[in-house]
Every structure is written in structure tokens, then in C-alpha cells.
Amino acid sequence: MRVFIFTGCMALLLFACRSTKNIQKAIEKKDTVAVVIPVDTPTHEDTLKLIANVFNGYKPIEYKTxxxxxxVxxxxxxxxxxxxVANIRMRKDSIIWISISNDIGIEGFRVLINKDSIRxxxxxxxxxxxxxxxxLQDIAQIPFSFTDLQxxxxxxxxFFNRDSVVAYNRTEKGYTLLSSGDVFKNLLSFSNSYNFEKxxxxxxxxxRNRTADLSYFEYETKSGFVxxxxxxxxxSQQNKMDIQLKFKDYRFNEELSFPFTVPKKFKRIQ
Structure with missing residues (x-):
């Protein structure tokens, strides 16, 4: 049985799964995105300034739990x-706990992931x-890390490094930055208010022809977090998958437990 193919960023790792009875592979839908460079060629200093402005405005979520x-x-x-339904609990840089159940609350799987293993x-x-x-990296064929999953x-x-930005664009709707890393080219889109959109x-x-689109909607501010x-x-790769994640509840920086006791009657399999 395979569990999550958080496929490296789904290809960004993916949080691709099978259902409450299975958990499968995949990576995404391919479409072409053009990076438009302004008519007036910017200087290197202009480029650095725009990139700095975006990252000064965008605030990644910093958390402990x-x-x-x-x-899903x-x-x-x-x-x-x-x-x-997936109930998730995480402690940063330490553990990911996941309980998967159907819509009436019957739990099918429980998963515990740390930096070295998945149970x-x-x-x-x-x-x-x-x-x-x-x-999971072997299944997804993507070199994602535990940190990427979190x-x-x-x-x-x-899969984005501000030091590897090779192009940018400013439009009426916001900003785009193109990063070229070892595995992927990653085009990030931000709104005018610097919310991470895509x-x-x-x-x-x-x-390999792997592609992935990750889109982020319906932002709200809660406990100081956007x-x-x-x-x-x-x-998409050879197969395609469309996943929709609707967060019904979320909490930051609370005390959490990560129960994972295996009953004696359970058989260990390979």
C-alpha cells in the first residue's frame, strides 16, 4: 500500500492520495505560462529591487505547531x-501526524512521518x-524533503529559491517571479497585497515532462496568520490528478499530541 504521494511539491510534493481505501500517485495538469518581460529592459539594480520588494511584502507562515x-x-x-477528511498535526522540523477518515468520521488510516521514516x-x-x-521520493520520483512536505x-x-530568480514581471494584478532550480522551473504569482496565489x-x-499547478484562494487572517x-x-506526468483541499479548521502554536499506538493484533507488512 502506498500512502501519500505528497509528491514533492506534488511535483511540488503532492498531497495526492488514494481514498480512504487507497493512496495513489500523480502529478498535474500541464499548461503553458509565458513570462512577460517589460518593454523597458530593467537594470540589474531594478530587478533586485523588485524581487526584494516582493519578499519584503510576502510573509511566509512561521509556526511551531x-x-x-x-x-479532500x-x-x-x-x-x-x-x-x-484528513486531520493533520505537525510540529515544525519534527513530525507530521495524519488521520484519514470518511465523511461520517470512520478512520481508515493513521500516518506518522518524521525526517527519516513514514509509518x-x-x-x-x-x-x-x-x-x-x-x-515516497522513489514513488514520486521527486527529491522532496521532510521540510518540503511541511x-x-x-x-x-x-522548490523555490530567491537567489535563482531568472525573470520577473509586474502587472496590474500583482507580481510573478520565475526561479530555475536543479529539478524544476517554478513560476510564483503574488497578489498586489503579496498573498501567495500560485x-x-x-x-x-x-x-519526464512532470508539471504541477498549485493555486491558493480564500485567504483569511486568523491569530495573526494570513x-x-x-x-x-x-x-500530471503520465497520469493526471485534480485535488481540492478545503480547510474546515486550522490552528497554530497550540499544544498537540501525536497518538500512534499499534494494536497487537495488527500484522506488520512490507
Missing amino acids: FAAKIK DYFNSKGKQPDF VMDKLANTYQVKPLTS ELLVGNPV SKLDDKDVM FSTYRELFL
Whole structure:
């Protein structure tokens, strides 16, 4: 059984799953995004200033703990798949705990992820599985890290390095910055108020042809954090998947527990 293919940023890692009975692979929908360079060629100093202005205005979420209840809808090549609810708890740089249940609250899976491993309890089949975190990287074929997973869930950009920005644009609607990293080209879009609105990933390896669109909507301010409560993830490689995440509740910096006791009757599988 495979668990989440938080596929590296879904390709940005993905929080792609199977359902409450399975958890599958994927990565997103491909469309072409052009980066428009202003007619008046900016100087290097102008470029650095614009990039600095964006990052001075944009405030990534800084937290110690994070908890959320998310309704997940997803579609694949066969159409709409059963939706489910994911309850997530995280301690930054330490642990990710996930409980997956159906819409009436029956828990199917419980997952515990740290920097080295991923543990999965299948409460429907009474089985228990332990895999190295690198197994998710092997499945997704993307070199994402534990930190990437946490950043994706909390709503911060992933696979982006401000030092590798190669193009930018300023429009009436906001700003775009294009970063070229080792694995992906990443086009980030920000609103005029510097809310992070979209990440468009394209694989630099044209033979893989992996792409991902991550879009962030319905921002609200709660406890001092500006947070996107609705997200759409379009993933594609050989297969395609459309994932919609609706945050029903979320909390920052509260005391959290991460219960994960495996019953004796559960059989450990490979």
C-alpha cells in the first residue's frame, strides 16, 4: 500500500492520495505560462529591487505547531473519486501526524512521518507498515524533503529559491517571479497585497515532462496568520490528478499530541 504521494511539491510534493481505501500517485495538469518581460529592459539594480520588494511584502507562515481538518476532493482519469477528511498535526522540523477518515468520521488510516521514516496503520485491514521517507521520493520520483512536505501543507512555497530568480514581471494584478532550480522551473504569482496565489512547476528534464499547478484562494487572517483556506492542485506526468483541499479548521502554536499506538493484533507488512 502506498500512502501519500505528497509528491514533492506534488511535483511540488503532492498531497495526492488514494481514498480512504487507497493512496495513489500523480502529478498535474500541464499548461503553458509565458513570462512577460517589460518593454523597458530593467537594470540589474531594478530587478533586485523588485524581487526584494516582493519578499519584503510576502510573509511566509512561521509556526511551531500546526493542526488542520481538511476535506479532500479529487479527480483522476476515471473521474470523481470518493472524497475523505484528513486531520493533520505537525510540529515544525519534527513530525507530521495524519488521520484519514470518511465523511461520517470512520478512520481508515493513521500516518506518522518524521525526517527519516513514514509509518502507516491501515485500520481497515489491521496492518502496519514502516518505510523510509525516501520510499515516497522513489514513488514520486521527486527529491522532496521532510521540510518540503511541511511547507506544502502549511501553504508556503516549495522548490523555490530567491537567489535563482531568472525573470520577473509586474502587472496590474500583482507580481510573478520565475526561479530555475536543479529539478524544476517554478513560476510564483503574488497578489498586489503579496498573498501567495500560485506556483507553476515545470520539470527541467523534458523527458519526464512532470508539471504541477498549485493555486491558493480564500485567504483569511486568523491569530495573526494570513492563510489560504481553499487550494487546488493539478498534477500530471503520465497520469493526471485534480485535488481540492478545503480547510474546515486550522490552528497554530497550540499544544498537540501525536497518538500512534499499534494494536497487537495488527500484522506488520512490507
